[in-house]
Amino acid sequence: MKQLLSLAALSCALVATTAPAQAAPAAQARLDLGQDAAGPAIEPAVYGHFVEHLGAGVYGGLWVGPESAIPNTRGWRNDVVQALRQVGIPVMRWPGGCFADDYDWRDGIGDPAKRPVRVNRWWGGTESNRVGTHEFMDLVEQLGSEAYLAGNMGSMPPRALSQWLEYMTADGASTLAEERRRNGREQPWKVKYVGVGNESWGCGGNMRGEYQSDLHNRYATFLNQVVRVASGDGEGNDQLVDVLMARSGKHMDALTLHYYTIPGDWSAKGAATGFDATAWARTLKSAMGIEGRIAAVSRIMDKHDPQRRIGLYVDEWGSWYDTPPGAPALHQQNSLRDALIAALSFNVFHRHTDRVRMTNIAQMVNVLQAMVLTDGPSMVLTPTYHAFDLYRPFRGAAPLRVALKTPHFRIGDVELPSVDVSAARTPDGQLVLALVNLDPKQPAQVATGLKRAARGRLLTASAIDAHNTFAQPRAVVPVPVDAKPGKDGLTLQLPPASLLVVTLAPAP
Ligand code: AHR
Numbered sequence: 022m023k024q025l026l027s028l029a030a031l032s033c034a035l036v037a038t039t040a041p042a043q044a045a046p047a048a049q050a051r052l053d054l055g056q057d058a059a060g061p062a063i064e065p066a067v068y069g070h071f072v073e074h075l076g077a078g079v080y081g082g083l084w085v086g087p088e089s090a091i092p093n094t095r096g097w098r099n100d101v102v103q104a105l106r107q108v109g110i111p112v113m114r115w116p117g118g119c120f121a122d123d124y125d126w127r128d129g130i131g132d133p134a135k136r137p138v139r140v141n142r143w144w145g146g147t148e149s150n151r152v153g154t155h156e157f158m159d160l161v162e163q164l165g166s167e168a169y170l171a172g173n174m175g176s177m178p179p180r181a182l183s184q185w186l187e188y189m190t191a192d193g194a195s196t197l198a199e200e201r202r203r204n205g206r207e208q209p210w211k212v213k214y215v216g217v218g219n220e221s222w223g224c225g226g227n228m229r230g231e232y233q234s235d236l237h238n239r240y241a242t243f244l245n246q247v248v249r250v251a252s253g254d255g256e257g258n259d260q261l262v263d264v265l266m267a268r269s270g271k272h273m274d275a276l277t278l279h280y281y282t283i284p285g286d287w288s289a290k291g292a293a294t295g296f297d298a299t300a301w302a303r304t305l306k307s308a309m310g311i312e313g314r315i316a317a318v319s320r321i322m323d324k325h326d327p328q329r330r331i332g333l334y335v336d337e338w339g340s341w342y343d344t345p346p347g348a349p350a351l352h353q354q355n356s357l358r359d360a361l362i363a364a365l366s367f368n369v370f371h372r373h374t375d376r377v378r379m380t381n382i383a384q385m386v387n388v389l390q391a392m393v394l395t396d397g398p399s400m401v402l403t404p405t406y407h408a409f410d411l412y413r414p415f416r417g418a419a420p421l422r423v424a425l426k427t428p429h430f431r432i433g434d435v436e437l438p439s440v441d442v443s444a445a446r447t448p449d450g451q452l453v454l455a456l457v458n459l460d461p462k463q464p465a466q467v468a469t470g471l472k473r474a475a476r477g478r479l480l481t482a483s484a485i486d487a488h489n490t491f492a493q494p495r496a497v498v499p500v501p502v503d504a505k506p507g508k509d510g511l512t513l514q515l516p517p518a519s520l521l522v523v524t525l526a527p528a529p
Pocket residue numbers: 073117118119120219220337383384389
């Protein structure tokens with residue numbers, strides 16, 4: 022763990038002015054903003070989530086059951102729901118992941134005491150099916166979210182998927198609607214998105230692209246009035262994207278991309294905390310690689326869909342570290358580094374709004390790059406939660422063109438830009454800027470030339486692996502920042518390893 026900045030330097034950063042605040046010389050960056058939108062508005066669904074039946078992602082983390090001593094509403098824990106409501110959950114993908122292609126929706130309806138217990142093939146242990154369709158849709162409604170069902174194409178017939186949708190959304194005399202009513206839900210639910218399989222090249226059935234596209238077309242034929250999401254690439258396989266777009270483009274409204282940030286490789290991914298500056302740099306480099314993947318997939322999509330009707334949904338993204346021994350499946354701590362991974366990813370998504378219309382971080386609670394960690398009745402918000410919170414003004418805003426001149430730094434064999442940025446105009450005319458200082462050692466100054474004051478929040482800490490624990494839940498929390506323009510305009514001060522999000526009032 023490296024000490025990053027003195028308290029004195031941090032307090033200067035909080036009142037950013039034109040004068041350099043830190044003792045160490047700051048990297049000098051220059052940001053020029055364009056007036057024109059760089060692409061369509063940032064869809065709120067770009068800040069979406071993914072919830073899978075694995076580890077403590079559902080049971081314990083979100084669902085404790087109506088009889089639990091942990092305060093809950095119809096089984097969903099109140100502390101977690103309240104935290105998630107506060108940050109805003111526009112859309113939730115459920116029930117997998119790999120779990121989705123082994124899931125029979127009929128296991129999760131009706132009397133909970135009579136629901137079958139199944140082996141959780143992918144993630145270990147058993148699935149009680151205590152949380153099924155009615156419970157999930159209750160959570161969707163408690164959070165004011167949209168439902169994104171991940172449908173089973175790998176091991177169930179198309180009729181199972183179309184009947185699940187009919188059960189949920191039909192009104193009138195349909196026998197499936199009657200069954201839903203008997204199970205306690207009178208009104209149909211609204212289901213906006215349906216995924217047709219998940220990672221069909223792997224855990225979703227190990228299919229060839231050609232075979233998958235035939236299957237996709239067949240399943241999608243029986244889905245009405247939903248956004249039909251085809252399972253896409255997660256392995257850097259351009260040919261798969263090409264085949265799916267060529268053969269199934271007509272039968273999809275979106276194609277998915279999965280991208281995980283890993284400091285090492287799949288056999289030794291690396292630790293969530295206790296890492297050094299080299300691992301920091303490798304991890305951020307890996308996170309930035311999402312841009313090349315989105316660009317490559319977009320180019321292939323453009324070839325088949327020049328009008329850009331079909332969205333690219335990055336419906337699994339985030340950091341993936343080694344799970345500590347004895348911890349629930351895919352459980353990991355979440356540090357300041359993860360907040361920067363989230364910020365760099367958001368900046369990339371903002372640069373590609375012409376295609377990227379939804380993303381879903383993996384995963385919402387207690388799994389991989391989580392927003393919230395729980396242990397029994399305790400809950401803690403992660404640095405990633407705070408990154409989502411800082412970026413709230415970007416939802417629905419128009420991304421702006423930027424020209425950024427930034428120095429680069431090198432750690433070992435990794436070279437990175439010191440600063441990364443995103444800028445957007447909110448619907449009420451405010452300018453919002455997100456600035457990331459990737460350098461774990463050197464502060465940065467970003468000159469904007471703007472003659473306006475800025476107000477916002479800064480997320481940083483005194484160690485690069487700083488994280489929140491149940492004992493110290495406020496080790497990494499945002500602090501307020503006010504910055505006034507000097508004679509050369511507004512210059513923003515970024516401590517090492519930091520994220521700053523500010524809004525600027527409209528020019529008079
Ligand atoms: O998010 C964990 C797993 O990663 C998902 O189940 C799967 O789709 C991906 O490989």
